Amino acid sequence: MEWFTASDYWLSRLVFQRALAGLYLVAFLTATLQFRALIGERGMLPVPRHVARVPFRRSPSLFHWHYSDRFFAGCAWAGCAVSAALLAGLDSLLPLWGGMLLWLVPWALYLSIVNVGQTWYSFGWESLLLEVGFLAVFLGNDEVAPPVVVLFLLRWVLFRVEFGAGLIKMRGDACWRKLTCLDHHHETQPMPGPLSWFFHHLPKPLHRVEVAANHVTQLVVPFLLFAPQPVASAAAALMILTQLWLVLSGNFAWLNWVTIVLALPVIAFPHDASPVPGAPLWYVVVVLAVSALLLGLSWQPVRNMLSRRQVMNRSFDPLHLVNTYGAFGSVSRVRYEVVVEGTADEVPREDGDWREYEFKGKPGDPRRWPRQFAPYHLRLDWLMWFAALSPAYAGPWFGVLVERLLENDRDTLRLLRRSPFPADAPPRHVRARLFRYRYTTWRELRETGACWQRTYVREFLPPTRLTRAGQRP
Structure with missing residues (x-):
């Protein structure tokens, strides 16, 4: 043999x-x-x-x-x-x-x-x-x-x-x-x-x-x-x-x-x-x-x-x-990110106290430098990238994500880097907005310390709240 x-x-x-x-x-x-x-x-x-x-x-x-x-x-x-x-x-x-x-x-x-x-x-x-x-x-x-x-x-x-x-x-x-x-x-x-x-x-x-x-x-x-x-x-x-x-x-x-x-x-x-x-x-x-x-x-x-x-x-x-197999048959020219925010205000206003949820890997705060996670796979962060490309990618699961954030669901919050709300006081409303992100230049990095510059594009999800336990309007 x-x-x-x-x-x-x-x-x-x-x-x-x-x-x-x-x-x-x-x-x-x-x-x-x-x-x-x-x-x-x-x-x-x-x-x-x-x-x-x-x-x-x-x-x-x-x-x-x-x-x-x-x-x-x-x-x-x-x-x-x-x-x-x-x-x-x-x-x-x-x-x-x-x-x-x-x-x-x-x-x-x-x-x-x-x-x-x-x-x-x-x-x-x-x-x-x-x-x-x-x-x-x-x-x-x-x-x-x-x-x-x-x-x-x-x-x-x-x-x-x-x-x-x-x-x-x-x-x-x-x-x-x-x-x-x-x-x-x-x-x-x-x-x-x-x-x-x-x-x-x-x-x-x-x-x-x-x-x-x-x-x-x-x-x-x-x-x-x-x-x-x-x-x-x-x-x-x-x-x-x-x-x-x-x-x-x-x-x-x-x-x-x-x-x-x-x-x-x-x-x-x-x-x-x-x-x-x-x-x-x-x-x-x-x-x-x-x-x-x-x-x-x-x-x-x-x-x-x-x-x-x-x-x-x-x-x-x-x-x-x-x-x-195969990867990146097409390459995006512009980066979009979905930014998820919550507020404790009873009536959501555009200029209200909206606080941003921080994800572990995907870009959020322009001043926060990306971290190395691979080979560990942050699955939610990856799907958020697809959601920013098209809301259709997020259709089956994004509404449930928002519902869990409104409940301060412990397992969901563990997927995030930080929630802006204490465990015993969930937000009354959650919204999502779409931003365009670009890398800063060398000059902008020196002046601001930020690696990203972001610009508001449009609303991704209007302010949403729970009407009854486990239900959204």
């Missing part, structure tokens, strides 16, 4: 598995700390309501059989515990079949969460984590060298992530072809990071170089992943450097980090290989059967990449086994 395994990638597998376990841990921790306000029994988009209208075959999940906030919390904390165990290397202490089952647990638990997460879990990195996590089940442990076919499938995922993103850019916004998208992107991206202001103010010729280099990395370099070593390792290293550049420039949850993790098993790390027993026959059969299935399912993302109507971030099966 020497043809089946690649002992040169033993250390590559080890690094990949520990890094992936770390990302699983972040994903489960994000779910644990945010689910009650988002998808809990009193959440903005409750799981019970979702599973009542969507059949199991369309969204396989443990929560179709039973849901309670306590049960969800138990599953999410179990995911954290198993991820931590994998990060510590418990799978290496188990028999081969035991290690595979241990890796299957976080995949099944996170699949259950994503498939009931609705719009809060509609991001491409959710499917990417699941696709990569499923392949990790079949990579084996210390009892066997890494299977060649699984290493190939991991490269195939990385190819689709990068090449798909490159194609969607070239087919989408003309600014990618003109090399001008980065004149706007750092200012208008969903959640800027602490260095985004400085990236935005880099010289425009350097922005052109960045875009051109991105095109090379996403449209040319992916083909080198399938070249002999050391070319493949060099290609993967270049992708890692590009992703680290993106990590510095913004908060994209774990999108960049899972792409970095995907590149790790491509690199042939030098190590002293010790003799490894041959792969048992049952393992060879299982791996080859699963690989054949995944290669067969790959025709849909390939067809999508070749299509002029290419779509981004879509799953073609309810298990998220093989998906299509």
Whole structure:
């Protein structure tokens, strides 16, 4: 069975598995700390309501059989515990079949969460984590060298992530072809990071170089992943450097980090290989059967990449086994933000005592510098960015958010950085207004200390109050 395994990638597998376990841990921790306000029994988009209208075959999940906030919390904390165990290397202490089952647990638990997460879990990195996590089940442990076919499938995922993103850019916004998208992107991206202001103010010729280099990395370099070593390792290293550049420039949850993790098993790390027993026959059969299935399912993302109507971030099966990816096919030229405010006044007046709610990650107070949160994912902050693009994005959940703020709901307020109202005195009215934000210049920053300048655009939601418990007018 020497043809089946690649002992040169033993250390590559080890690094990949520990890094992936770390990302699983972040994903489960994000779910644990945010689910009650988002998808809990009193959440903005409750799981019970979702599973009542969507059949199991369309969204396989443990929560179709039973849901309670306590049960969800138990599953999410179990995911954290198993991820931590994998990060510590418990799978290496188990028999081969035991290690595979241990890796299957976080995949099944996170699949259950994503498939009931609705719009809060509609991001491409959710499917990417699941696709990569499923392949990790079949990579084996210390009892066997890494299977060649699984290493190939991991490269195939990385190819689709990068090449798909490159194609969607070239087919989408003309600014990618003109090399001008980065004149706007750092200012208008969903959640800027602490260095985004400085990236935005880099010289425009350097922005052109960045875009051109991105095109090379996403449209040319992916083909080198399938070249002999050391070319493949060099290609993967270049992708890692590009992703680290993106990590510095913004908060994209774990999108960049899972792409970095995907590149790790491509690199042939030098190590002293010790003799490894041959792969048992049952393992060879299982791996080859699963690989054949995944290669067969790959025709849909390939067809999508070749299509002029290419779509981004879509799953073609309810298990998220093989998906299509892509990001920023279009880039906004102007940044809008929804600012949510409350007042204790009995009669809301335009010039009344309106106090602003502060979010953790999204821009608000012009003087407050953005923070670094990625790979942790602030789901409400991300959806607020979409809401500012169009109220249609906020239709299913924004009204419930306002209702929870009027109630001073504890779980909802935990999603925010600060509420301007004490716990025992909720606001009488809440409103939302749309502002245009832009980065300040170097001169404005020195004079005011503010990194943003904002201008009022229009009303997003008029002053709203509870007429009765749990009801809005």
